[in-house]
Amino acid sequence: MFSLTPEAAEPRLPVARRTLERLRQVPELAPRYDGHADVRTLDDIAALPPLLKDDLNTALAHLRPRAEHGATWLFQSGGSTGAPKLGHAPTGFYMAGVHAHWQPLDRDDVFVNAWGAGRMWGAHFLVAALADLSQCQVIALGSVGKDEYAEWLAFFAAREVTAIGGTPSVLRLWFAHARAAGLQLPHLRKVLWLGEAWQPQVEEDMAVVAPAARRWGMFGSTETWVVGTNTPDCPADSFHTLPDQLVHVGEDQLLDFTTLNAEMLNPVLRYRTGDAGRLEPCPCGRPGRAMRVLGRRDSVVQVRGLGLHVDEVIARVEREPGVSRAQVVISETGGRAGTVEVLLLTQPGAAVDAERLRKELLAETFTLSTAFLHDPENFRVRPVTDLISNERTGKTAGLVVREEE
Numbered sequence: 001m002f003s004l005t006p007e008a009a010e011p012r013l014p015v016a017r018r019t020l021e022r023l024r025q026v027p028e029l030a031p032r033y034d035g036h037a038d039v040r041t042l043d044d045i046a047a048l049p050p051l052l053k054d055d056l057n058t059a060l061a062h063l064r065p066r067a068e069h070g071a072t073w074l075f076q077s078g079g080s081t082g083a084p085k086l087g088h089a090p091t092g093f094y095m096a097g098v099h100a101h102w103q104p105l106d107r108d109d110v111f112v113n114a115w116g117a118g119r120m121w122g123a124h125f126l127v128a129a130l131a132d133l134s135q136c137q138v139i140a141l142g143s144v145g146k147d148e149y150a151e152w153l154a155f156f157a158a159r160e161v162t163a164i165g166g167t168p169s170v171l172r173l174w175f176a177h178a179r180a181a182g183l184q185l186p187h188l189r190k191v192l193w194l195g196e197a198w199q200p201q202v203e204e205d206m207a208v209v210a211p212a213a214r215r216w217g218m219f220g221s222t223e224t225w226v227v228g229t230n231t232p233d234c235p236a237d238s239f240h241t242l243p244d245q246l247v248h249v250g251e252d253q254l255l256d257f258t259t260l261n262a263e264m265l266n267p268v269l270r271y272r273t274g275d276a277g278r279l280e281p282c283p284c285g286r287p288g289r290a291m292r293v294l295g296r297r298d299s300v301v302q303v304r305g306l307g308l309h310v311d312e313v314i315a316r317v318e319r320e321p322g323v324s325r326a327q328v329v330i331s332e333t334g335g336r337a338g339t340v341e342v343l344l345l346t347q348p349g350a351a352v353d354a355e356r357l358r359k360e361l362l363a364e365t366f367t368l369s370t371a372f373l374h375d376p377e378n379f380r381v382r383p384v385t386d387l388i389s390n391e392r393t394g395k396t397a398g399l400v401v402r403e404e405e
């Protein structure tokens with residue numbers, strides 16, 4: 001199933017045809033496109049082999065695309081470990097096309113851009129381009145240190161900030177700190193987010209700190225750029241896709257993305273991010289089908305031969321009062337899980353009974369109770385002051401796997 005009808009997509013398919021020609025120039029990728037010389041219909045697209053993360057980097061290393069106008073920006077793309085992988089984009093980051101369909105900000109807004117800047121991260125600049133098109137006031141904040149929240153929150157209140165944007169993990173810290181400090185942001189009405197799945201716990205803190213604020217989400221990656229957007233009337237996991245983004249639901253509900261934007265530098269043709277999803281009507285009432293993201297197909301890991309649904313464990317733990325975020329850490333020796341730990345980042349001042357939670361998780365989770373039947377002490381739940389972040393990407397993944405000697 002495709003996000004666009006044949007009538008809407010086919011006039012734009014020359015872009016996909018050109019991408020295919022570029023990919024066929026990449027020696028490592030060319031053989032797989034044998035017998036796929038042309039794309040004229042959606043069926044032709046569906047018949048193409050999908051691209052995975054490493055394939056795009058292989059292609060970019062060979063093609064070295066350059067923007068038609070302005071600078072060519074290099075950003076970190078995908079992969080939480082190892083050397084940076086690259087995504088390319090021209091100045092503007094294709095946000096004019098997004099702004100044509102989605103205007104969460106307007107001229108009267110005072111917008112705090114809290115996505116981290118630098119380190120080849122894309123979101124800060126992408127949203128700056130949207131703010132530019134929206135002609136609002138911008139406070140380009142980036143990331144802040146632990147001790148700086150109170151001071152900045154007071155500044156936001158004084159400046160009558162109306163909008164803030166960041167990854168849900170970052171937003172969660174802002175609202176949790178504000179709530180713990182008893183601070184209010186009465187003028188805040190818009191919370192923009194991108195980069196991770198929405199975290200419902202943010203909404204609980206928002207209700208106290210900024211009762212008028214509503215969430216506005218984007219879905220995308222540094223490979224595809226923005227694929228779709230939503231409004232406060234849409235479920236947080238559903239996005240209305242843009243007309244120059246062709247989304248396909250393939251086997252096992254895996255989503256793949258094809259760009260129909262002639263300016264796109266990344267050769268995105270049936271590119272799979274690992275996200276699964278469906279195309280279905282949106283409760284907001286907007287006609288057509290929205291893309292509902294069902295999470296990543298790669299969030300199941302093997303623990304002693306059994307599949308552990310990391311996202312489910314995290315969601316369960318994050319529903320506990322006082323827990324602001326959780327992370328699963330698997331320590332392996334020779335490829336076998338020695339211990340599984342659930343790390344808890346707790347809200348300021350909250351006390352969480354880790355031992356009770358540990359017993360409940362063991363009792364409720366078949367994989368854990370079975371895998372640790374003989375050594376339950378090797379499954380642990382532990383409050384921490386910091387979760388484990390990847391220093392290079394700045395991302396805090398739900399799952400960390402450590403190899404021990």
Ligand SMILES: [Zn+2]
Pocket residue numbers: 230231233234235238240282283284285286290
């Ligand atoms: Zn909707």
